[in-house]
Amino acid sequence: MPTSSHTVAVVGASLAGATTAVALREEGFAERIVLVGAERHLPYERPPLSKGYLLGSAARESVFVQPETWYAEHDVDLRLGVRAESLDLATRELVLDTGERLPFGQLVLATGASPRRLDVPGADQVDLQYLRTLDDSDRLRAALRPGVRVVIVGAGWIGLEVAAAARTAGADVVVLEQAAVPLGVLGPEVAGVFADLHREHGVDLRVGVGVAAVRPTGPAGGTAGILVLSDGSEVAGDLIVVGVGVIPNVELARGAGLAVDNGVAVDAALRTSRDDVLAVGDVANATHPLLGRRIRVEHWANALNQPRTAARTLLGRTDAYDRLPYFFTDQYDLGMEYSGHAAPGDYDQVVVRGDLAERAFIAFWLSGGRVVAAMNVNVWDVTEPLQRLIRSGRSVDPARLTDADVPLDDLVGTTPG
Template structure:
């Protein structure tokens, strides 16, 4: 077949593995090299803060593909290998060991890394982040009955870790800079659902606080023993978990002159400012045809599906990535799915159908009369319908959205409200 004969993928996570798989499924018979900085084969990250962290999933269940798959499909794995330079004009990569590898097409799936806490004591042992399988395994062993766990950051990772810590019998305090966890993402009413959930399960929430230092443990000064707040309050801790977001791994791209902003800038085909270099997954700041703007999505579904489009582009197809963002969370007895995208800086209305107090509802984000995003909490089998409404872009009736008696496929203004087979929620 015509086209590139050597494809190198830098970043051996889910996105990198999916790209290799899609290339082979698409008929690519050239050389594929998959390079990862970690010593592990590509694995799934969502269980790291969910089932794996709670001991409900074993290590092998995380693997995207077993070892034999890479052998059978002639995908060369170079693990525990750091790529330090891209020589664009020579079409070569350089590793930390000085080895140079040629490529015809390069795909960057370098992902993201946790933001570090910029306070004194943040590097003490006992301060932990959660991004890798090694992080999760270490954290799981530290979550013991009666241990005092302080979590800095009330985002999705922080709250999932809090749920896992409570399941292990730990005493948990969550520190959040905003008035409520998830406030900027969900707004005050819906953020309150998650705040109440954790409070009911024994988590101590301390909001509108600022961490100024990590205090060494008494008698063991080489280990973290507490968190100091701006008002002088000290909170004792056996373990401090930091979950204050991630930042894309763009240094490699920036150093070789690719266009970079909040991620590597790519078009809808996932091609960067260099036509022979593509990017996918957490690191890609991609133009989204449906939304009409660039977005960078840090969720599992993006790493699962976006590399398939990158592979099709490499194979010469006219492919564009226009899937709606999607993510999910599981905390205690609450399961949630979120579909769509809302710019938090733009005005929008939130409509709820169902029961917030019982935590069984669907929330709709409506902008300029059209559905932009939806979140279903303990309500299932509606994601496809919700996604269809968002993609359709027709004006919706807020009263119909709020009424559980109205099937979801009848919430569009002007559409017949006669009872017909449809999804209700």
């Protein structure tokens, strides 16, 4: 039987956690793998929870990373419904809520993130809905139907995807956003496209307003309630969904004395401040070789791709995770892909190729003439050249970016700038 020094323990039976196990086996690791997850479901992907699965267009089986038989066939000890309580690095043991102390040689933290809670008076008096887990999506899917009035707090990606699903199901929808525009990270030039999209589909989108308090309209603990807004007005809903961001689950790492900074701080090889402990997915704040700083990305692509780098690092074949951040959304008849990283302050100009009004365009975020991020809306098969353009670091004439007659490949050139 393999000794504990050869055991890799993975905490978090998520997409990132399960894919770490897959990558280890594919990279040739033949020793023991233990995958520990607090949920009782098989590891699953999260994007369908606010997209196809919530809409009812994707089957339940489609959300799972691997069929149940895969774990036994690949000798992965899958522990579901088991929570890791603490991490003892001195003895290299993971303390589980079953009382077991699980010894390991190396550890991967794939603990993800948890929804940020609405912290206002009365919030504990109403059963506010959050969307993070498969069970959350099941509850919302059952509740979204014609005649139900849904109030959504937060016009980020989750909030707007839930709004689209609710309207598609025939529910009445109000979306409340504290910022001046939805999806403020995109900037006003592009955010307006999504605001117009939802209003055209009957969403009552209100911006520049926060929530001051919550009041139940029935017995405490029910889903119906009234939101008292910062402007003094009130909004009633049969169902209140909160999507105001997430908080990385760093409790294990912090308790063990690992470096924590907006997530678990890791290097480009995904090692924490201890070489025998790695972190992947939503919880990992990773040094990005191309961007030259740490970033924490809460999207599917990181959870899917970081585990390959982590597996190679665990096997002594140190690699660097340098994929560009990537995410996508589907709302009504709008499909979008985004590559790169352009947080507020990271860019000084946004230019567009195509027609914003027709919702068929590519937007480019520039910093000093270099493209740092790009988003294609209802324009397909362009992700690869857009990512090459970003990675090239070239300065590009904005007039060429906006000219649809200039092929994207011509913007990249043949050598890095």
